[in-house]
Amino acid sequence: MLTIFHYLILSFLLFSIGVAGVLLRRNIIIVLMSLELIFNSVNISLAAFSYYLQSLNGTVFVIFNITVAAAEVAIGLAILVSVYRVRKTVNVEDLDEMRY
């Protein structure tokens, strides 16, 4: 029998992997992809809660999440492209203009 814990554990695995990607990778595109992973892990747990609690809120939230994620990616990549035009790099560690 599948319980909510199965989904939650999967979700937290994906979440951790996503966090690892965000914290460890230098390539900004990969970082963005890792963010998508995190989004998805959250979406899984939302959907799981929605199902197991027999409520629709989680599902609706997932829809909004996906929309926001799409917007985020659009803007994120746009910024990325314009940054790349100037700096010719996607290495996050090089993008430290806003330093002290």
Add this chain to the structure above:
Amino acid sequence: MEGFPIISAIIAAPLVAVIILLFLKDEMLWLVRAISVATTSLCLVLSLYMLWAYDKAKGGYQFVERIEWVKSLGISYYVGVDGISIAMIVLTSFVIFTGVFVSWVGVKQRVREHYIFLLLLVAGVFGVFVSLDLLFFYLFYELAVIPMYPLIGIWGSANREYATMKLTLYLSFGAVFALLGILSLYFVAGAQSGVYTFDMLAIGKLSLERSYQIKVFLPLLFGFGVLVPLAPFHSWSPIGHAAAPSAVSMLHAGVLMKLGAYGILRIAMGMLPAGAQFWMPYVAVLCLINIFYGGLVAMSRKDMKFMIGYSSSSHMGYVLLGLATLNYIGVNGAVLLMFAHGIMTALAFSLIGFIYDQAHTRMMYDFSGLAKKLPFVAVAFAIMGFASSGLPGLANFVAELMVFIGAFKDYPFQVVIAVFGIIVTATYMLRCIRDVFFREPQDKWDGLKDATTFVERLPFVILIAVLLVVGFYPSIIVDIINTGVVPLVDKINAVPHG
């Protein structure tokens, strides 16, 4: 004039002038100055009228106006004057009136903006002296402090950025403590009486618990003390004086520093009699640092403005000593000294500014023999110097005498030091006169011009006249101060010692 809101008119006149000036063009120099002169002379006339019309027999607060502002919080626009306030308002009127003329001569750039800030500042000062509502008191207090920042920062001389930053930070720092005390009073008094109000008189009528009074007196003393300036929080003041343009130095030393002493007198002492009883003896000790230390530091300064700056903090020590006596004579003397010192120091800064604007130096050793070139300025400066060193016939003497007589009973040791401080004052003042005005004239100062025109001479003449009139016939103002001091001192002494 019955029913005419004189006090509001005094506060509003500069504000209205500010608004008019905002709409003028920079090129309309003549109009800008005319409006400023008209406004300030209106203030002067009104304040002198109050001095004359105040009913000394009746005493108390007169010309009272009250408009509810925020009823739910107990805030109201509540103004009125007693003897002490009138003395301070007359002082302010004289200083700003002459200050406008001094700026006329001294300020050549951004004249319009200069007058706008000056008048804004003065509106704040007037407001402080007449407010009977704690919140309005604080608002006006800040209004008086803030314009200092641009005034020194834009029109100041050497080191002005540093000076204005330091001054503003210091004063805001002090103001925060004062606000703390004021809010605490509001809440505690409200809790005790059940009516939350910022009305000073209403709070003053409550007899707050002694231990509370002692506690809350301290932030108020410190907050206003920074502005006095109470040593060792005085270092903003000399540099502020030194960097500020003449008219601002005049207002700063002549009036702003008095705001602090007035705050201590009106709020701290007036509303917390037991606190005053507890703390003022300590103030009597601290003020010695002001007097003695300030005096000796002034002695070692070669920059005239710094010298006067430290001397101001030294003189404010006498004011604090007078306040600390908590008796009629001493407190009367302190208030009179606030008045006299305000006029004297305004004269000092206007004179130094007059010389500096031409010579572009204020160092004593750069000058000599100016009395030949600038006889009028030399005479005025000498009168200022003698006033500062407490020569009879000038207002400061009377005030210092009263402070000493008042303080001698309880604080003989302090009086000995304080009288010695007068010698110190005389020393550096006379040395300055000797270095700058006496000895052989130098060729390099042949280009200096004496004050000859009406506009140049008017401020000096007025300030000297006030010093002399009060010096010869002090009753003209002492009588009215006395009506304000007596109830205050009575209230403090009515509290049982514990």
Add this chain to the structure above:
Amino acid sequence: MEQLFFYIFALVAVVSAVLVVSVRNAVHSAFYLIICLLQVAALFILLRSPFLAAVQVFIYVGAVMVLFLFAVMVLDIGKEKTKEFIHSQWLPAVGVIIALFVMIGYMIKRGKLSASLGIYNEAALAKNTEVIGKTLFTQYIFPFEVVSLLLLVALIGAIVLVMKDKGRARKNNGAGS
């Protein structure tokens, strides 16, 4: 049966997720991410939300990932060297990640469902799309509108950001000629 599917999907998702963050080639990463996202869509079906699964596939796999691939192509990113591939803060980061992992696991283990159940049981969810649509356009109409506005803003924003500054370019040209 359902369990078996769950484990397959989960395993593939986790493995591909690990690959997403670990391979050096960004194009590969993108493809692994697509695989991962497809597994998530499958999981949505297991959770009786075919609508979500469809949305997931359309938007994520169809739109978002295409954007990613475009970006990767446009930016012309090759394979990275090992030195450049891991961030310099990796040591503390790994520590934090492990701690986070342990902590979340502990929290999940401690947690239990205590909320009361809602009305959308298995039967109600049979008409999944319809139910969601009704909810979305009644109860959540305001957030829905806000989100649509957000999307619009994102659209315009993306265009503005990526668009070359024509005006300045022309001026520069003018100055040059």
Add this chain to the structure above:
Amino acid sequence: MDIWALLVIPLIVSVFIALVTRKNEELSSYLSIGAVVIGFLIVLPYLLKLPGDPHMHPIEQAFTWISIKGLKIEMGTLIDPLSIIMLFVVTFVGSLIHIYSKGYMHGDPGYSRFFACLSLFIFSMLGIVLSNNLIMIFVFWELVGLASYLLIGYYFEKPSAADAAKKAFLVNRIGDFGFILGIFVIYYATGTFNFIEVEHHIAAGHVSSGTLTLAALLIFCGAVGKSAQFPLHVWLPDAMEGPTPVSALIHAATMVAAGVYMLARTSFLYAAAPDAMVIVAYIGGFTALMAALIALAQSDIKRIIAFSTLSSLGYMVLAIGVGGTGAGMFYLMTHAFFKALLFLGAGSVIHACHTNEIWEMGQLYPKMKTTAVTFFLGSLAMMGVFPFSGFWSKDEILSATFQSGNYFLFAMGILTAFITAVFISKLVVVTFFGDKKYHGHPHESPKVMTIPLIILSVFAVVAGFAGFPGLEPNFGTFVHTAGAALGEHGAHAEHHFNFMVASLSTIAVLGGILLGWSIYSRKGMKSDVMAERLPFTYKFLENRFYIDHIYDTYFVAWIYNGLAKILNYIEVNIIIIFIINGSAYTVRQIGKGLRLTTTGQLQNYAFVMVGGVLVLMIIFAAIL
């Protein structure tokens, strides 16, 4: 009312000259002279009535100056024999000196300013004399200081004059420091400032003797400053930087006498505080002797007279100290005549020779006979030769000292008389009779200068007879009755002509004259013989016991360059730089340190964020 006019007219004239007639020098001088002469005319009737009514009741007029709860200060006048005599001295000598100044200052660029200051001075001096209370006397006391500051610093372009003016004012201030404290002590002991009321309180025994001694000594400080007693005598010789009439008016006849007058005015206090009196007497005696010794080694004509003035003032203070108030006042009056005469004579000489050095004069007698004769008469009076005025007044002081039983002080007095005779003879001999050493053509001064000299010389000769022992009422009785309320102060107060004392002093004086004459009348003397014979003593005396030097190097330097510099160092370096700017610096440094956390590395922030979440989770887990 006339008394108020007496006080106010000089003030009005002074202000009027300063504001209106500044440009018209002639008018200014006439106004100023007129003011003081009118003053003299107002005083004269009082003076003439005085011998007929020596026990006159004091006339007091006062108005309230300050009145607040707990304090009332009056301004008022007190007319009694003491003040009448002093008024006479001030207005009479003042008038002559004003007239003399008109000639002496002729052609000076600051002519009007000079007369404005003179009138201001007369105003202040009359204020002191007329005061009926301590605050008022202090007020005018300070104004006298101001006027003397202005007059000493008259040639303000000269650095030495500017310094001397400052020094005079400040040294006086130090004395006033004690004076005002003494006033406070009296006020808190008696509750009033009024002389007569204070006297009543003290007579009634309301004040403890300790308080009285303290008050007496503190008030004496004021006199020490103004009357230039040791250790505050240093300003007086320097004050000779002023024009000569100023030296005559201020530093001989009036201002320095104000201290003595004030002591006489408060003599009831000293009578009640015998401990204080001893100190007063010793300071007076010591000053007299010290100044006489210093005068021996001076060569500037004005300085010699200045030190003789110091010596005379010492005498007067000594007189007060031994209880001889009348004697002191008597000496004050005669001294005013002969010292003004000497100064004006010296001025005449300086006017002629354009130098102050007596060794650059000599043989002036044939050139300026009037000056020489009057100067000679003044010198005899100064030395106290029978029957000149100085003899009578000095004798009264010496006999008072003798009667007080303090023979040490008496010996000091006799010794001083001897030394005075030596240096005055030296002065006269070298200036008028010695070898011709002057340059140019000295000539007699104009009439406007010599007539005052002649008038003064008459008084210098005859004024002493006011204290003639057989005379009734005698001068001493006038002054005594000044403190009528208290009655007689004690046994010291009564003076009788003491033949032994008179002969001793006469022997001393004649001996001094002989010695001085024999040394300095030798031909071919270029400079002081004493400098060759007794070089160390001479050096020591010439440098005035090194007292100025000690003050300059130790006290003044210590305060100016020591204490003030140290405090300034503390102010600048510790308070401003260390504490104030230091706290600002600390905040800024902390800010700088925290700024480093802004690495600009996106993932660092993410790392901190995750770490924060972790911490929150741990807290959450721990709480639940």
